[in-house]
Amino acid sequence: MKLELVSFKLCPFVQYAVIILKQQKIDYNITFINLMTPPDWFLKISPTGQVPLLKADGEIIFESSVIGEFANDISTTDLHPTDPIQKAKNRAWIAFSASLFDTLFKIITADKTGYTEARNALFAKLEKIEAVKGDEIFFNGSDFAIIDAAFAPMFMRLNWINKFSNNALSIQKFSKLSAWSTAILSVNAVKNSVEEGLDDVYYSNIETRKGYLSTLLVE
Ligand SMILES: N[C@@H](CCC(=O)N[C@@H](CS)C(=O)NCC(=O)O)C(=O)O
Structure with a gap:
């Protein structure tokens, strides 16, 4: 199948x-747009105007969670738990993970009051995940699953922000999330999921937004 x-x-x-495409060792071409x-050509084929968008043999598939499920469906290894209840719970937390990014956007762009509110909101959400995360390496056990891929981009960004800002968003108090983050960020498919130097681009992005967080940058 030809994937773009x-x-x-x-x-x-x-x-x-x-991350899911790489973990499943699926060949695909990638096109970057601004x-x-x-x-x-993108606006013509994208119903939402948003990325990611996948062309699979010319068919348009959009929404990251659907693209992730599709990549899993065309693979021989299943990165979801087989038990229907566990799978449903994984999918529910995957949907929850997407809501973290609105909060992170506010953290990056808001003034001091907005930053504090958004930071509290992020931590309240992280607390809920800490409460359901077990002691296993990954969310379901010792094997990396789709749900781990869903949380990887957030953990990577928190790691960058903490590196840039003397731990402004440290998650150390969440012992399970801290260990989970370390495990996720050491997976090759996660490490190779962004371009070299993207942390510098992220740093510049925080600077350009001129929110309160930009005043906390130390590097
Ligand atoms: N629910 C969508 C969200 C995707 C999304 O927000 N993409 C952003 C970039 S990170 C985008 O394309 N923004 C452009 C726009 O909204 O016009 C998904 O999971 O695929």
């Missing part, structure tokens, strides 16, 4: 799809 992924380098939703000036 339309991407934007900084997009966490693209990264999620890329979301500030999306090309006409």
